[in-house]
Amino acid sequence: MTTQNDTRTPPRTFPDVCVRCATCMAACPVSRVTPHFPGPKQAGPGAQRFRSAAESSVDDWIELCTSCRLCDTVCPAGVPISELNLMAKAKYLDERGITFRDWLLVRGDLFGEMAARFSSYVNPLMKNPTVRWLLDKLLQIDRRRDLPCYEYPTFRQWFGARPAADNGNPKIAYFYGCFTNTNETDVGKAAVALLEAHGFSVDVPPQRCCGIPRLGVGDLRGAKEMGGRNLASLLPTVREGTDIVFSSTSCGLMLRHEYGPLLNLPGAEELARHLFDICEYLLHLREEGKTDVTFRPNPMKAAYFASCHLKSLNIGLPALELLRLVPGLDVRLVEAECCGLGGLYGFKKEKFAIAEEIGKDLAEAVARMAPEIVLSDCEGCRMQIRQLTKRTVLHPIQLLRDALL
Amino acid sequence: MRRYDLIVIGMGLAGLTAARTAVEMGAKILIVGRGMGSLTLFGNTIDLLGEITPGTDMEAGVMSWTATHPDHPYARTGWAGIAEALVAFREFFPPPYTFAPVGGGNSLVPTGAGTVRPTYLLPVTMTAGVGISSEDTLIVSFRGFKDFQGDTVSLHLRCRGVNLSLPRYGLEGVTALAFARLMDEEPFRESLGEAIRRQLAGERRIGLPAVLGLRNPAGVMATLEAVTGAKVFEIPMLPPSIPGARIFRRLREELIAKGATFLMGNPVIGATLKNGRCEGITVQNPPLKTVYSADCYVLATGRFLGGGLWADMERVSEPLFHIPVSQPATRGEWFRERFFQPEAHPIHRAGIVTDAALRPVDEGGKVVLENLWAAGSILAHHQAIEEKSREGIDIATGFLAAKRALAP
Numbered sequence: 141m142t143t144q145n146d147t148r149t150p151p152r153t154f155p156d157v158c159v160r161c162a163t164c165m166a167a168c169p170v171s172r173v174t175p176h177f178p179g180p181k182q183a184g185p186g187a188q189r190f191r192s193a194a195e196s197s198v199d200d201w202i203e204l205c206t207s208c209r210l211c212d213t214v215c216p217a218g219v220p221i222s223e224l225n226l227m228a229k230a231k232y233l234d235e236r237g238i239t240f241r242d243w244l245l246v247r248g249d250l251f252g253e254m255a256a257r258f259s260s261y262v263n264p265l266m267k268n269p270t271v272r273w274l275l276d277k278l279l280q281i282d283r284r285r286d287l288p289c290y291e292y293p294t295f296r297q298w299f300g301a302r303p304a305a306d307n308g309n310p311k312i313a314y315f316y317g318c319f320t321n322t323n324e325t326d327v328g329k330a331a332v333a334l335l336e337a338h339g340f341s342v343d344v345p346p347q348r349c350c351g352i353p354r355l356g357v358g359d360l361r362g363a364k365e366m367g368g369r370n371l372a373s374l375l376p377t378v379r380e381g382t383d384i385v386f387s388s389t390s391c392g393l394m395l396r397h398e399y400g401p402l403l404n405l406p407g408a409e410e411l412a413r414h415l416f417d418i419c420e421y422l423l424h425l426r427e428e429g430k431t432d433v434t435f436r437p438n439p440m441k442a443a444y445f446a447s448c449h450l451k452s453l454n455i456g457l458p459a460l461e462l463l464r465l466v467p468g469l470d471v472r473l474v475e476a477e478c479c480g481l482g483g484l485y486g487f488k489k490e491k492f493a494i495a496e497e498i499g500k501d502l503a504e505a506v507a508r509m510a511p512e513i514v515l516s517d518c519e520g521c522r523m524q525i526r527q528l529t530k531r532t533v534l535h536p537i538q539l540l541r542d543a544l545l
Numbered sequence: 546m547r548r549y550d551l552i553v554i555g556m557g558l559a560g561l562t563a564a565r566t567a568v569e570m571g572a573k574i575l576i577v578g579r580g581m582g583s584l585t586l587f588g589n590t591i592d593l594l595g596e597i598t599p600g601t602d603m604e605a606g607v608m609s610w611t612a613t614h615p616d617h618p619y620a621r622t623g624w625a626g627i628a629e630a631l632v633a634f635r636e637f638f639p640p641p642y643t644f645a646p647v648g649g650g651n652s653l654v655p656t657g658a659g660t661v662r663p664t665y666l667l668p669v670t671m672t673a674g675v676g677i678s679s680e681d682t683l684i685v686s687f688r689g690f691k692d693f694q695g696d697t698v699s700l701h702l703r704c705r706g707v708n709l710s711l712p713r714y715g716l717e718g719v720t721a722l723a724f725a726r727l728m729d730e731e732p733f734r735e736s737l738g739e740a741i742r743r744q745l746a747g748e749r750r751i752g753l754p755a756v757l758g759l760r761n762p763a764g765v766m767a768t769l770e771a772v773t774g775a776k777v778f779e780i781p782m783l784p785p786s787i788p789g790a791r792i793f794r795r796l797r798e799e800l801i802a803k804g805a806t807f808l809m810g811n812p813v814i815g816a817t818l819k820n821g822r823c824e825g826i827t828v829q830n831p832p833l834k835t836v837y838s839a840d841c842y843v844l845a846t847g848r849f850l851g852g853g854l855w856a857d858m859e860r861v862s863e864p865l866f867h868i869p870v871s872q873p874a875t876r877g878e879w880f881r882e883r884f885f886q887p888e889a890h891p892i893h894r895a896g897i898v899t900d901a902a903l904r905p906v907d908e909g910g911k912v913v914l915e916n917l918w919a920a921g922s923i924l925a926h927h928q929a930i931e932e933k934s935r936e937g938i939d940i941a942t943g944f945l946a947a948k949r950a951l952a953p
Contacts (some may be wrong), residue, residue, distance in 0.1 A: 166785035213810030217578030
């Protein structure tokens with residue numbers, strides 16, 4: 141017999157579910173550092189009571205929400221706070237029109253391949269003070285922000301150039317994400333090595349940007365378009381019985397939990413049921429006794445930071461659990477909430493200071509731990525931690541790959 | 546499907562205590578909460594039983610209480626159970642940020658409403674607030690910090706009050722979390738302490754809103770005391786409770802470090818029951834539903850606010866396992882005639898009735914599900930708010946539920 145929880149779930153846009161308990165005010169990283177954002181309670185359900193589709197937006201601080209979604213994870217009443225914020229942000233930006241900067245930034249997937257091809261020219265340019273000054277003045281991309289380097293060949297090109305491994309092993313598909321493809325190809329290589337070590341034959345189906353950068357600037361239509369394209373190319377994979385893993389928790393959150401509930405894309409639930417975080421997947425295998433992969437000792441002090449979007453995936457901390465299997469590795473969780481980067485948010489001139497201030501708490505927590513290495517599943521967190529701590533920052537699967545026997 | 550020794554449902558103090566007790570016993574556990582639980586709503590001090598006269602012996606007080614309240618959760622744990630659980634709690638907060646009684650038993654602490662209320666264990670940052678007098682205490686509040694109205698507090702406590710400007714914020718509104726974060730910075734609290742020192746007119750104690758930092762509250766207090774030369778204490782105020790957040794963070798840190806699986810942010814939408822046992826629970830993170838299984842389960846979902854109890858127009862029910870709820874016979878008996886009466890409204894005593902081991906039972910006293918235990922405010926026959934027993938019930942029953950669930 142299965143009992144169903146009788147607690148009714150009211151409509152998602154109904155702000156009166158909020159009982160004003162202020163728990164979210166103990167979690168919001170933005171209102172923790174700036175008085176200019178009133179916090180999730182007021183920005184979400186509070187202001188929602190005064191919003192009307194027929195009237196223009198007045199809440200210009202809505203843009204300061206980073207969409208980290210921590211408020212959603214702590215709310216005891218199940219209010220979809222970040223979604224209320226997102227809708228309000230989308231309306232606000234719709235009324236004002238998207239800026240050229242935002243239009244450009246969310247298309248990183250398009251110019252990324254090109255930038256990677258010409259990385260030997262692009263990378264020095266990105267560090268050139270004059271170029272940065274121009275980007276700062278003309279595009280409002282803060283010149284203090286380290287821009288990620290491009291790598292050539294891209295992950296996809298590297299993968300395509302490998303001899304096809306048709307060894308009869310069970311197939312698994314990999315969603316690598318734009319950043320892995322053009323900026324951190326070693327994360328993709330680590331994923332492939334780790335999956336192959338676990339006895340899989342890896343496939344990389346055609347894929348586009350997951351669309352989460354577009355959501356971040358309130359471009360729901362654009363996000364939906366990206367989602368539609370990915371579903372079209374990924375559904376055939378799951379329909380032939382192949383599971384898909386991702387290594388970026390933000391891409392994963394978008395694919396698994398936003399395509400369906402938020403964007404109402406057909407087939408989203410089917411995809412979600414076969415889509416896993418790579419560490420979650422490997423941990424499951426281990427718990428089901430389906431793998432005997434062991435790791436060689438790596439006596440080292442490591443700090444692991446759990447990204448906000450990993451918290452929203454709500455799968456626990458599978459990477460941390462896998463890292464604990466590496467003999468000698470002293471790995472501890474960084475006790476800090478949110479790195480502050482917020483994806484593209486931290487690149488924007490008007491938001492740089494907020495992103496940095498949020499990240500300061502994390503940087504101090506890392507400094508107190510004095511680790512030899514910092515690990516995080518999210519490329520945004522890795523960028524931010526690199527910039528703030530000047531330490532080596534890797535994806536956990538890179539360390540796990542290196543610890544393979 | 547993953548198998549655990551114990552799954553705790555609910556992330557308030559009761560659930561977290563049960564989870565911590567279980568990991569201490571070496572169990573593989575999962576804790577799931579639909580949100581952060583109630584520690585940021587309450588959780589400022591550890592109430593045990595406010596009825597007991599300050600300065601008198603707690604053991605004798607609780608014993609005589611349970612003699613006249615045989616159905617109360619404390620009658621299940623007994624004084625020994627309470628004492629053991631409180632020792633475990635106190636050991637979890639080693640110096641400098643400790644919890645202790647002032648004097649032997651209950652003491653009266655000032656609140657953000659300007660009242661004094663009885664409580665048992667106080668964080669070290671609140672102890673100097675016990676026994677304040679009009680002459681010796683200055684209440685300090687801050688412009689732009691709306692959660693603490695110093696005028697009200699000082700008026701009712703009959704102390705002098707001052708309202709200061711914060712060095713780095715205008716009137717735009719600073720939140721409790723932002724304030725606490727600033728306090729964690731040494732230079733900030735030094736300059737704040739200096740501003741307070743200049744306001745002193747012979748007072749020897751200083752009452753501040755409970756925002757003395759998240760990371761090192763005892764250190765924040767020490768700086769302020771060194772700069773001002775007076776004793777400093779925190780006054781509990783409106784949510785979010787920073788002292789509660791400290792307890793939450795400490796417990797979460799410990800649970801994750803000890804290998805517990807920590808799932809926060811999604812509801813448990815169903816349970817699979819078979820042959821009088823719970824076989825699994827379903828957590829919903831749309832569009833996915835995930836089943837988790839364990840040998841035993843602790844239900845610590847709280848009351849109406851936490852979602853542990855559910856009321857329609859006529860009846861109160863337990864929405865997840867559909868286990869019997871003790872409640873007034875008819876809707877007409879839910880409330881007393883007037884809203885503000887000293888006695889609790891009968892509906893506040895509604896909840897789950899258990900056996901001595903905290904397993905839920907039906908009207909006939911028969912165990913409902915063999916591998917389910919209940920803890921915290923969802924239990925019947927207490928009036929946590931009026932009795933001032935919330936944290937004591939959470940800690941004592943959370944501790945006992947885990948011990949009994951994992952007993953060989």
